Amino acid sequence: MDLSTTGVAPADGKALAAASTTVVLWASAFVAIRSAGDHFGPGALALGRLLVGAVALVGLLVYRREGLPPRSAWPGVVTSGVLWFGLYMVALNWGEKQVDAGTAAMLVGIGPVLIALLGGWLLREGLPPKLLAGMAVSLAGAVVVGFSMSGGGGSSVLGIALCLLAAVAYAAGVVSQKPALRHASALQVTTFGCLIGAAGCLPFAPELVSDLAAAPLSATLDVVYLGLFPTALAFTTWAYAISRTTAARMGAITYSVPALVVLMAWLLLGEAPAMLTLAGGALCLAGVAVSRRG
Structure with missing residues (x-):
């Protein structure tokens, strides 16, 4: 991925390194969440992760x-704290x-389109026509993912809905954080x-206390790593x-996260989404790409 085309100036080496670090670590989080989720409830996992991070x-x-x-930063800090650090993490864990992990990452991958939409509306970063076209393509991809997993019953439908909720919370959190900075x-x-x-x-x-008492050391270490x-x-x-840079352009930098997650989940967890699911995920990411061409 060429980060120089996403809005982070090539001359700003520190910003480029920061963005690259974020992408790799967030990709690893999807795998760690999937691993720890066998031993921790969604809310307990979020709380444990946040407590470690806060310390x-x-x-x-x-x-x-x-x-x-x-004082002028607090509205954005509070909103991003509730939506991104709180709601996003619980919804994604659930x-x-x-x-x-790969399917979750592909669904959350529509977040950059939502960031661009909200950034254009609330932060006045612009709403080009290709942004709206990209959103339509990404939503079509989410429908394909849902269709591909319809055989999994209500649990898969719930999982898809929760990942989409996480994407919305993520986008809203990013856009609210930008003014605070x-x-x-x-x-x-x-x-x-x-x-x-x-x-929250x-x-x-x-x-969390109950899960920590019963969880194996490896799962507890996953929580510490996440934090x-x-x-x-x-x-x-x-x-x-x-x-x-702008919220929309930073959102675009996360293009590669789903691909990294699919690779990590395959290597570390032995998970690989079905072909139709991958096709739907590719549509989600294609929508993001279309939106950023605008």
């Missing part, structure tokens, strides 16, 4: 002496209990978004990169 982020924030974000650092926005998401997941604390790397590190590198 790491707060420690770094104190070390850097950055303090609280300014969805991945019903569908494989005009007033606060990437570390501040990520740290307090993570804390707000963790606070506190009702799952009893379930430290796809959350604490990857969300910070994302915020750093998005503060240097």
